[in-house]
Amino acid sequence: MAPILQIKDLQIDVKMDEEVLNVVKNINLEIGKREIYGIVGESGSGKSLTSLAIMGLLASPPLQVSKGEIFFEEDKDLLKLSSRELRKIRGNKISMIFQEPMSALDPLFTIEDQLMESLKFHTKLSKKEMKRACVKIIEKVGIPRPEQIMKEYPHQLSGGMRQRIMIAIAMLCNPKLLIADEPTTALDVTIQAQILDLMKELRDDFETSILMITHDLGVIAETCQRVAVMYAGEIVEETDVVSLFHRPKHPYTKGLLKSMVGDRSDALYSIPGKVPSVEQMPKGCRFVTRCPEAMDICEKVSPDDLEVADNHRCKCWLYQKEMANHV
Amino acid sequence: MKEIIARLKKDKVGIVGVIGVGLVLVLGLFGPWLSPHDSTEMYKEHMLEGPSATYWFGTDEFGRDIFSRVVEGARVSLYVGLISVGIGASLGFVFGLIAGFFQNWIDNLIMRIMDILFAFPDILLALTIVAVLGPNLENTMIAIGIVFTPVFTRTVRAAVIAVKEMEFITSAKAIGVKTHKVIFRHVSPNVLAPFIVQSTLALSGAILTEAALSFLGLGIQPPNPSWGAMLNESRQYMEIAPWIAIFPALFIIVTIFCFNLLGDSLRDLLDPKLK
Amino acid sequence: MFAYILRRLLMLIPVLFGISVFIFLIMKMIPGDVVSTILGTEATDEARSQLEKQFGLNLPIYQQYLQWMGGVLTGDFGVSLRTGKPILGDIISRFGLTLELTLLSAFISWIIAIPLGIVAALKRNTSTDFGVRIISLLGVSVPNFALATLLLLVLSLAFSYYPPAGYVSLFEEPMKNLQMMVLPAFVLGTAMAGAVMRMTRSSILEVLRQDFIRTIRAKGASERIVIFNHALKNAMIPILTIIGMQIGTLLGGTVIIEQIFSLPGLGQMVLTAINQRDYPVVQGAVLFIATVFVLINLFVDVLYSYLDPRITYK
Numbered sequence: 001m002a003p004i005l006q007i008k009d010l011q012i013d014v015k016m017d018e019e020v021l022n023v024v025k026n027i028n029l030e031i032g033k034r035e036i037y038g039i040v041g042e043s044g045s046g047k048s049l050t051s052l053a054i055m056g057l058l059a060s061p062p063l064q065v066s067k068g069e070i071f072f073e074e075d076k077d078l079l080k081l082s083s084r085e086l087r088k089i090r091g092n093k094i095s096m097i098f099q100e101p102m103s104a105l106d107p108l109f110t111i112e113d114q115l116m117e118s119l120k121f122h123t124k125l126s127k128k129e130m131k132r133a134c135v136k137i138i139e140k141v142g143i144p145r146p147e148q149i150m151k152e153y154p155h156q157l158s159g160g161m162r163q164r165i166m167i168a169i170a171m172l173c174n175p176k177l178l179i180a181d182e183p184t185t186a187l188d189v190t191i192q193a194q195i196l197d198l199m200k201e202l203r204d205d206f207e208t209s210i211l212m213i214t215h216d217l218g219v220i221a222e223t224c225q226r227v228a229v230m231y232a233g234e235i236v237e238e239t240d241v242v243s244l245f246h247r248p249k250h251p252y253t254k255g256l257l258k259s260m261v262g263d264r265s266d267a268l269y270s271i272p273g274k275v276p277s278v279e280q281m282p283k284g285c286r287f288v289t290r291c292p293e294a295m296d297i298c299e300k301v302s303p304d305d306l307e308v309a310d311n312h313r314c315k316c317w318l319y320q321k322e323m324a325n326h327v
Numbered sequence: 328m329k330e331i332i333a334r335l336k337k338d339k340v341g342i343v344g345v346i347g348v349g350l351v352l353v354l355g356l357f358g359p360w361l362s363p364h365d366s367t368e369m370y371k372e373h374m375l376e377g378p379s380a381t382y383w384f385g386t387d388e389f390g391r392d393i394f395s396r397v398v399e400g401a402r403v404s405l406y407v408g409l410i411s412v413g414i415g416a417s418l419g420f421v422f423g424l425i426a427g428f429f430q431n432w433i434d435n436l437i438m439r440i441m442d443i444l445f446a447f448p449d450i451l452l453a454l455t456i457v458a459v460l461g462p463n464l465e466n467t468m469i470a471i472g473i474v475f476t477p478v479f480t481r482t483v484r485a486a487v488i489a490v491k492e493m494e495f496i497t498s499a500k501a502i503g504v505k506t507h508k509v510i511f512r513h514v515s516p517n518v519l520a521p522f523i524v525q526s527t528l529a530l531s532g533a534i535l536t537e538a539a540l541s542f543l544g545l546g547i548q549p550p551n552p553s554w555g556a557m558l559n560e561s562r563q564y565m566e567i568a569p570w571i572a573i574f575p576a577l578f579i580i581v582t583i584f585c586f587n588l589l590g591d592s593l594r595d596l597l598d599p600k601l602k
Numbered sequence: 603m604f605a606y607i608l609r610r611l612l613m614l615i616p617v618l619f620g621i622s623v624f625i626f627l628i629m630k631m632i633p634g635d636v637v638s639t640i641l642g643t644e645a646t647d648e649a650r651s652q653l654e655k656q657f658g659l660n661l662p663i664y665q666q667y668l669q670w671m672g673g674v675l676t677g678d679f680g681v682s683l684r685t686g687k688p689i690l691g692d693i694i695s696r697f698g699l700t701l702e703l704t705l706l707s708a709f710i711s712w713i714i715a716i717p718l719g720i721v722a723a724l725k726r727n728t729s730t731d732f733g734v735r736i737i738s739l740l741g742v743s744v745p746n747f748a749l750a751t752l753l754l755l756v757l758s759l760a761f762s763y764y765p766p767a768g769y770v771s772l773f774e775e776p777m778k779n780l781q782m783m784v785l786p787a788f789v790l791g792t793a794m795a796g797a798v799m800r801m802t803r804s805s806i807l808e809v810l811r812q813d814f815i816r817t818i819r820a821k822g823a824s825e826r827i828v829i830f831n832h833a834l835k836n837a838m839i840p841i842l843t844i845i846g847m848q849i850g851t852l853l854g855g856t857v858i859i860e861q862i863f864s865l866p867g868l869g870q871m872v873l874t875a876i877n878q879r880d881y882p883v884v885q886g887a888v889l890f891i892a893t894v895f896v897l898i899n900l901f902v903d904v905l906y907s908y909l910d911p912r913i914t915y916k
């Protein structure tokens with residue numbers, strides 16, 4: 001089946017005072033129709049930047065896409081579209097919800113205004129029809145008494161409610177792709193589960209593909225079919241969910257999994273060290289500073305992103321030993 | 328501090344401000360040695376003469392050398408500015424510290440009084456106070472000092488409250504350091520940054536207010552030169568002798584501008600949040 | 603909403619009370635007494651005590667205050683020492699001009715400042731931004747009387763233009779009135795424009811950094827909609843605060859500007875009264891101006907809560 005979104009060799013740089021530093025690199029992935037695709041990684045690994053690049057919403061300057069292609073619906077390279085063409089897709093065929101529901105809505109406008117706005121940009125419906133569409137979508141995201149909610153301001157709603165409104169806004173124009181950047185991180189556990197269920201339900205009803213960004217492997221396990229693991233701006237491993245949890249290859253993924261389950265007997269495991277900052281990125285493999293299995297070669301040369309099993313890519317020297325000996 | 332100076336070096340606007348303020352300071356401090364004539368001496372046969380080799384900025388309607396008067400005016404402006412900001416800042420510092428630290432009825436009382444002072448437009452307040460006390464140099468400075476007290480009080484109070492919330496203050500108190508010691512050891516240095524910025528800006532405000540009062544005839548009294556007064560006197564003759572208006576006006580504008588440039592850069596440097 | 607305004611008005615009472623006490627006390631601090639000012643030093647004791655009685659000066663000070671305040675509250679500000687005319691009538695007839703001048707200046711400053719502030723924010727750290735920063739600093743730095751003097755000088759020397767003399771009110775001859783007011787209003791407005799420009803720039807930048815702006819962009823909004831429908835409306839709240847504060851500068855500025863342009867407004871009235879030592883007039887007019895300033899700030903506050911739904915009227 002043809003993918004809905006295909007990212008090829010995406011690279012994002014940040015322009016500092018004088019120098020240009022790389023923040024995201026070698027991103028390759030494909031999201032199929034109706035698929036929920038996960039990106040998981042620690043804070044600062046470049047998940048948000050990748051998703052903003054898809055939306056064309058990178059804050060530039062200082063951020064810029066310096067290389068790569070992002071194909072939407074097979075033929076349209078989003079990076080080559082004019083800003084006007086991109087605006088037609090944004091909020092319409094591709095929409096996005098953000099991490100912080102508390103600050104993601106304009107405090108000075110009613111929920112109704114903020115919902116209607118989307119429709120105004122992308123449809124030619126009459127006011128009445130728009131209103132009806134809004135009511136319908138609010139019901140759809142599981143909020144009772146839509147008429148009343150529409151008259152309220154964001155500060156009058158709880159975090160979970162606001163996130164539902166965000167989802168409503170995102171789903172309003174029936175998008176082909178929904179990018180959810182840590183949609184549940186700021187919510188408490190029960191609400192989190194409800195929101196995830198809602199998203200799965202919407203995926204089924206609207207046939208929308210979802211790019212689910214999170215740092216929580218639990219969310220991945222619950223929702224996704226395929227997963228990419230990001231570390232320091234790169235995808236280090238990419239496979240289906242089952243393989244990822246049962247046959248992880250990359251030492252980083254293994255570390256993540258270990259820190260997730262954590263035996264009851266001892267304290268939760270965490271990967272030692274910190275993500276290297278943009279200025280101090282290692283020359284070779286970016287994980288080398290924290291890797292328990294690091295070898296000499298890892299410090300010097302960056303490994304390739306190779307298919308190490310069926311449908312399973314991994315970027316690690318451990319699986320490229322024959323090649324390592326040649327270098 | 329070193330870091331601030333390093334950053335100030337990069338900030339061209341700030342440098343222009345520093346240089347400008349420096350020049351005005353030099354004028355003010357070394358004025359008497361710089362000016363070729365006495366600022367009140369009347370050269371009767373040289374009335375309303377244009378700029379020349381002897382009278383660089385020309386002469387006024389009494390035949391006084393405008394350059395010397397402008398230089399002398401710089402001294403007056405700076406003097407009034409510094410003293411009146413000194414008055415306002417000291418009062419404001421004390422009131423602000425007290426109000427911010429205790430946050431009880433004293434705070435309430437102080438802040439309500441400041442509210443009342445704030446309810447008057449600056450010039451009007453200064454004008455009224457000078458009118459009551461009688462127009463002269465000292466009273467002008469007192470009046471301007473009072474006008475600037477509320478701003479300082481509020482700045483200091485806000486900073487004190489912000490600092491008080493910080494952890495190290497609570498811990499200092501917890502280990503039993505006396506209240507007033509806490510204030511002076513910890514709070515004062517932290518209040519300093521906004522205080523310095525406020526002082527620079529207030530200085531330009533004070534110089535401006537003095538010029539305005541003198542312009543209205545209620546500040547510095549003749550024959551002492553003040554830029555404001557000179558500008559006011561010039562209005563009668565400015566069509567036939569534009570220089571008597573232009574030079575004092577230019578000096579007021581440039582001086583206040585440079586102080587504002589400096590204050591503005593300092594604010595950006597010391598409080599990046601406002602950028 | 604109505605209850606909120608009412609409550610705010612009630613809260614003004616102590617402030618206004620404080621203001622009136624302050625003015626009253628400050629006027630009492632005048633060296634030399636009013637009586638000798640009027641009668642001269644050689645007046646007979648009898649004449650003096652008669653006048654003292656007339657002004658209530660023989661009463662204890664709090665009674666004097668109560669007498670004055672009682673009058674003020676019933677619309678009697680007393681009479682001018684010079685003209686003997688009731689003060690309030692004079693204040694009201696002159697207030698129109700000052701209000702017009704203030705509003706016109708405010709308007710001029712906004713149409714200069716807000717667009718420039720937006721442009722500066724959008725072109726942050728470019729030469730345009732730098733230019734706007736310098737303009738705004740100049741606006742703040744150039745004293746209104748210096749600008750007025752230089753402007754008049756340039757206009758007369760270069761264009762032989764003199765502002766029309768002989769004040770006419772807006773209602774008599776609107777065109778001529780506006781002609782007279784534009785120059786003084788421009789001079790007053792520039793000072794305010796500087797501060798408003800800076801505030802506009804920084805608050806727009808602040809708003810553009812907020813998360814919800816990203817949401818709006820993600821909906822497919824054009825930059826125009828992002829800026830004008832959302833960023834500006836959100837930025838308006840801090841801008842309004844600055845505007846409220848600047849109104850005081852404007853009101854104070856009228857004292858100087860009315861003098862320079864010979865406009866018979868409230869500011870000129872205060873100044874003349876100060877020069878003539880007509881203290882009841884100074885006292886009344888200053889109280890009036892301070893009250894207007896406080897009321898304008900209240901109005902701005904109400905506008906504020908009208909703009910921002912997060913502020914409750916409780």
Ligand SMILES: Nc1ncnc2c1ncn2[C@@H]1O[C@H](COP(=O)(O)OP(=O)(O)OP(=O)(O)O)[C@@H](O)[C@H]1O
Nearest residue numbers: 014023042043044045046047048049050062063215
């Ligand atoms: N405007 C910027 N200028 C410089 N560096 C930036 C900028 N925005 C992001 N970065 C850097 O890019 C890296 C990736 O950021 P990103 O926001 O994509 O992380 P993330 O994976 O989404 O993390 P989180 O889980 O915290 O949301 C970070 O290290 C960050 O420091």
Ligand SMILES: [Mg+2]
Nearest residue numbers: 047048049181
């Ligand atoms: Mg993120």
